Amino acid sequence: MSSAAASDAAPEPTPAIPPGKQGTFSSLKVRNYRLFASGAVISNTGTWVSRIAQDWLVLSLTGSSFAVGITTAMQFLPMLLFGLYGGVIADRYPKRKLLLATQSTMGLLGLILAALTLSGYVQVWHVYAIAFLLGLVTVVDNPTRQTFVAEMVGPADIRNAVSLNSANFQSARLIGPAISGVLITAVGSGWAFFFNGVSFAAPMAGLLLMRTSELHVVERTPRGKGQLREGLRYVAGHPELIWPIVLVGFIGTFGFNFPIWLSAFVSHVWHGNAGMYGTFNSLMAVGSVVGALLAARRSNTRMRLLVGAAFAFGVLEMAAALSPSYWLFVVLLVPIGAFSLTFNTTANSSVQLATDPVMRGRVMSLFMMVFVGGTPIGGPITGWVTDTYGVRVGFLAGGLIAAAAAVGVGLALTRAGGLRVKVDLRLGKDRKLFALVPREDRPSLTAAA
Structure with missing residues (x-):
C-alpha cells in the first residue's frame, strides 16, 4: 500500500503523546478508571476461583481429563464462532450499559452453577451448558470491555490502562487459585461458584458510580447492513492492524497452551504433584505482573517491541523445553510470563490506537476472536503432539512456531x-x-x- 493510500485510509490522528516513560499507575488518576479497576480485581479473583473449581468439579464428576478439555472448549467456542458479531454490538450501543448487562449475566450464571452444586443436583452437562453460555456473554463483554478503556482514560493513557488491566488480571491469578483451593477443601466447589457469582457485584457497582460526563465521547456506529464485512475490509486495508493480529493468532493458538505443557512436565518429567503445578502457574503469574507493570511505564508503543517480545517469548519457550535442570526450568517460567504479557499488552494497545474509534469494537472483536478463539484448535493439536512425541517436543514446537511467526511478521511490517x-x-x-x-x-x- 502506498504512502498516499495509507494516509487516506488512516484514522483520525490522536493527540500527540510525548515519548519516554510515564507513571506506572497514571491511569488510576482518572476516577472512572479507578472504579473500573477496583471492581475488576474482585471479579477477576472470582473468575480464577471459579476456573479452578469448575475443572475440579468436572474431574470429580467424570474422572476424565478429556471432559475437562471439553469444558474449556465449550467456553471458548462461542468466541471462535460469533466473535465478530460481538464487535458490531460493541460499536453500536453504549458500552457502559452493555457492560452492566454482561457483568450481571455472568454473575447470575455463576450463582446458578453454585445453586446446582450446593443442592447436589449438578451434572456434567450442566457445567458444559453454563460454560457455553458464559462464552456467549464473553463474545459481547470482551470487545466492549477492551474498547471502553479508551472512553474512560482517553488516547494519552490507553497504553497504560491496557497494561494495568493485564496486571490486574494476573494479580488475581496469583490469589484466586489459592482461595479456590481453600474453599473446595473446606466447604466444597459450590461455595467457590457462589463467591464468583457475588464478585460481579463489584464491577457493576463501579459502573453505576461512574460520572458519565467525564467519559470521552466516542462516535457510535448506527445500525446498518454490511458492518461486519466493513470491519474485515478495514483491517485488511491496514498492514499496521492485520500483521499484529496475524502474529497474535499464531502465538495464541500454538504458544499459549501452558495447561497442557506445565501439567505434562509435572507428571512426566519432574514427577511432581498438584502443588508443583500450582507453583509453576504462580511463577508465570509473577512474571506476567512484572511484564504488565513495566509495559505500563511506556508512553509509546513500537512495532519492533511487539515483534521483539514475541521472538523472545518463543526463544524462551524453546530454552525451557530443552532445559536439563528443574531449577533452570523454574527460573525460565518468570521471563516467559513477562514477555508473554509484554507481547499481549503491546499488541492490544497498538491495535486500539491504530484503529478509527468508530471501528474499534469490530477490530478488537477480531483481535480477541483470533487470540482466544484459537484455543479450541491449537489445544487438541498441541495435546496430540505432546502425547505422541513427548512434552519437550510439544513445548519446543510451540516456541518454534512463535519465534518463526515473529520473524515472518517482522519482515512483513518492515516491507509494509x-x-x-x-x-x-x-x-x-x-x-x-x-x-x-x-x-x-x-x-x-x-x-x-
Whole structure:
C-alpha cells in the first residue's frame, strides 16, 4: 500500500503523546478508571476461583481429563464462532450499559452453577451448558470491555490502562487459585461458584458510580447492513492492524497452551504433584505482573517491541523445553510470563490506537476472536503432539512456531513500512549491528518502525 493510500485510509490522528516513560499507575488518576479497576480485581479473583473449581468439579464428576478439555472448549467456542458479531454490538450501543448487562449475566450464571452444586443436583452437562453460555456473554463483554478503556482514560493513557488491566488480571491469578483451593477443601466447589457469582457485584457497582460526563465521547456506529464485512475490509486495508493480529493468532493458538505443557512436565518429567503445578502457574503469574507493570511505564508503543517480545517469548519457550535442570526450568517460567504479557499488552494497545474509534469494537472483536478463539484448535493439536512425541517436543514446537511467526511478521511490517534491515559489521561506539533504514524505492511509514 502506498504512502498516499495509507494516509487516506488512516484514522483520525490522536493527540500527540510525548515519548519516554510515564507513571506506572497514571491511569488510576482518572476516577472512572479507578472504579473500573477496583471492581475488576474482585471479579477477576472470582473468575480464577471459579476456573479452578469448575475443572475440579468436572474431574470429580467424570474422572476424565478429556471432559475437562471439553469444558474449556465449550467456553471458548462461542468466541471462535460469533466473535465478530460481538464487535458490531460493541460499536453500536453504549458500552457502559452493555457492560452492566454482561457483568450481571455472568454473575447470575455463576450463582446458578453454585445453586446446582450446593443442592447436589449438578451434572456434567450442566457445567458444559453454563460454560457455553458464559462464552456467549464473553463474545459481547470482551470487545466492549477492551474498547471502553479508551472512553474512560482517553488516547494519552490507553497504553497504560491496557497494561494495568493485564496486571490486574494476573494479580488475581496469583490469589484466586489459592482461595479456590481453600474453599473446595473446606466447604466444597459450590461455595467457590457462589463467591464468583457475588464478585460481579463489584464491577457493576463501579459502573453505576461512574460520572458519565467525564467519559470521552466516542462516535457510535448506527445500525446498518454490511458492518461486519466493513470491519474485515478495514483491517485488511491496514498492514499496521492485520500483521499484529496475524502474529497474535499464531502465538495464541500454538504458544499459549501452558495447561497442557506445565501439567505434562509435572507428571512426566519432574514427577511432581498438584502443588508443583500450582507453583509453576504462580511463577508465570509473577512474571506476567512484572511484564504488565513495566509495559505500563511506556508512553509509546513500537512495532519492533511487539515483534521483539514475541521472538523472545518463543526463544524462551524453546530454552525451557530443552532445559536439563528443574531449577533452570523454574527460573525460565518468570521471563516467559513477562514477555508473554509484554507481547499481549503491546499488541492490544497498538491495535486500539491504530484503529478509527468508530471501528474499534469490530477490530478488537477480531483481535480477541483470533487470540482466544484459537484455543479450541491449537489445544487438541498441541495435546496430540505432546502425547505422541513427548512434552519437550510439544513445548519446543510451540516456541518454534512463535519465534518463526515473529520473524515472518517482522519482515512483513518492515516491507509494509518501506524499510529494510541494514547490517553493519564494522566496529564503533555508535554503530549498531542491525538497524532499520528507509528503502530507496519508497518512503518510510513511521507506523511500521
